[in-house]
Amino acid sequence: xxxxxxxxxxxxxxxxxxxxxxxxxxxxxxxxxxxxxxxxxxxxxxxxxxxxxxxxxxxxxxxxxxxxxxxxxxxxxxxxxxxxxxxxxxxxxxxxxxxxxxxxxxxxxxxxxxxxxxxxxxxxxxxxxxxxxxxxxxxxxxxxxxxxxxxxxxxxxxxxxxxxxxxxxxxxxxxxxxxxxxxxxxxxxxxxxxxxxxxxxxxxxxxxxxxxxxxxxxxxxxxxxxxxxxxxxxxxxxxxxxxxxxxxxxxxxxxxxxxxxxxxxxxxxxxxxxxxxxxxxxxxxxxxxxxxxxxxxxxxxxxxxxxxxxxxxxxxxxxxxxxxxxxxxxxxxxxxxxxxxxxxxxxxxxxxxxxxxxxxxxxxxxxxxxxxxxxxxxxxxxxxxxxxxxxxxxxxxxxxxxxxxxxxxxxx
Numbered sequence: 001x002x003x004x005x006x007x008x009x010x011x012x013x014x015x016x017x018x019x020x021x022x023x024x025x026x027x028x029x030x031x032x033x034x035x036x037x038x039x040x041x042x043x044x045x046x047x048x049x050x051x052x053x054x055x056x057x058x059x060x061x062x063x064x065x066x067x068x069x070x071x072x073x074x075x076x077x078x079x080x081x082x083x084x085x086x087x088x089x090x091x092x093x094x095x096x097x098x099x100x101x102x103x104x105x106x107x108x109x110x111x112x113x114x115x116x117x118x119x120x121x122x123x124x125x126x127x128x129x130x131x132x133x134x135x136x137x138x139x140x141x142x143x144x145x146x147x148x149x150x151x152x153x154x155x156x157x158x159x160x161x162x163x164x165x166x167x168x169x170x171x172x173x174x175x176x177x178x179x180x181x182x183x184x185x186x187x188x189x190x191x192x193x194x195x196x197x198x199x200x201x202x203x204x205x206x207x208x209x210x211x212x213x214x215x216x217x218x219x220x221x222x223x224x225x226x227x228x229x230x231x232x233x234x235x236x237x238x239x240x241x242x243x244x245x246x247x248x249x250x251x252x253x254x255x256x257x258x259x260x261x262x263x264x265x266x267x268x269x270x271x272x273x274x275x276x277x278x279x280x281x282x283x284x285x286x287x288x289x290x291x292x293x294x295x296x297x298x299x300x301x302x303x304x305x306x307x308x309x310x311x312x313x314x315x316x317x318x319x320x321x322x323x324x325x326x327x328x329x330x331x332x333x334x335x336x337x338x339x340x341x342x343x344x345x346x347x348x349x350x351x352x353x354x355x356x357x358x359x360x361x362x363x364x365x366x367x368x369x370x371x372x373x374x375x376x377x378x379x380x381x382x383x384x385x386x387x388x389x390x391x392x393x394x395x396x397x398x399x400x401x402x403x404x405x406x407x408x409x410x411x412x
Contacts, residue, residue, distance in 0.1 A: 003095045004094050005098065007088065010089040012082040013082035013087065017056045024351035027057060029393075034061060040067035041066030043119060044141070045118065046113055048122050050073065050123065050344060052078065058354040060087070065358075070095070070112040070113075077332060109127055112127070119145070122147045124155075127145075128159075143364055144364040144371065145167055148173055149173055150216070153171045156169050160374055165375070168371035170364060171377060174378070176387075178352070182345060186350065187267070189223060191220050191265065191338045192224070195265075198314070203229050205229070206263060208221075209260070210234070211265065214268075217268075221233060233249045233250070233251050258279075264282075264286065266289075266292055269293065271299075279303055279306055288303075292336070303320050307321055317329050317330070352386055352387075359379075
């Protein structure tokens with residue numbers, strides 16, 4: 001059964017899950033196929049994932065394919081207790097409680113590994129770290145893992161380069177149907193939905209500073225511009241920086257942007273992107289939000305050291321009052337704002353992301369034992385299948401190469 005806050009919340013959680021499922025036609029189609037083909041028959045799958053309705057739909061699709069599934073949250077502030085209870089009521093072992101303390105969070109991760117999984121899905125790399133550390137004894141049956149975030153893939157590649165990755169890992173984040181849609185459109189929409197819901201302030205005419213111009217940063221910047229903001233991008237990669245400039249955004253250093261911004265949104269996957277040096281130059285009332293996986297991009301220790309006092313100004317907003325009278329507003333305690341202060345990415349976007357995940361896990365179930373430890377791409381066929389299914393679900397069609405065109409291209 002696992003650990004959830006209150007099973008009395010299961011009814012509300014089931015309603016959320018049913019609502020999300022109605023906007024996930026590709027995953028629903030795969031679930032029907034999995035019921036027939038049973039690709040995970042006899043396998044145990046552990047999931048470390050944001051515990052909300054769309055991910056519950058994904059867990060149930062895997063279970064429909066014959067798997068025994070255990071799920072835990074990958075971020076304590078993104079866990080929705082009603083969804084955790086609803087998924088548990090459907091027969092999935094769930095270890096997730098909203099706002100769990102760090103030691104409790106690690107116990108939940110370990111709980112999801114207690115049945116010694118054959119396959120595992122990670123979001124951010126914490127489960128993978130446990131499988132190489134405190135829970136290494138629970139990895140004796142593990143065939144392989146998948147990782148769905150930029151941060152987690154970076155951690156896995158660093159581990160592989162150091163010769164310390166013990167299992168094959170599929171970099172789902174690098175699949176086109178994941179990062180081109182989930183990261184860009186999902187993060188773009190959900191970040192701003194959470195900020196607007198949390199603050200109820202105007203964006204039009206304001207200056208938004210976006211730290212990082214990867215796929216997530218592109219989405220956040222584009223949505224900010226669509227809301228009528230003037231957008232500044234800060235970057236360390238010259239290629240991404242010139243792309244941001246050609247996309248119509250101002251590009252400068254964080255030192256230059258600090259006194260100009262009304263909103264600061266970090267999406268880099270790195271730590272100490274905004275430090276006390278930058279905070280000391282910010283406007284009164286500036287709003288700081290993190291849309292990266294971990295709460296390390298805004299230096300919370302520096303922010304606390306600068307402040308004479310702090311207080312909750314609104315649900316999800318902590319005001320840091322500086323000695324000179326300015327106040328800096330931190331959203332979601334510096335954690336992942338789009339899930340800590342909202343419902344996360346739209347179901348239609350996650351339909352593609354989780355469908356790629358499902359096919360990646362199916363690939364590992366079939367071929368994982370043939371792979372040496374290392375980081376591998378998701379097969380291109382999985383991307384193409386998900387995109388084709390999504391087009392059909394949307395009632396769209398595309399051209400196909402004629403035999404004559406194919407013969408022409410094959411000359412080169």
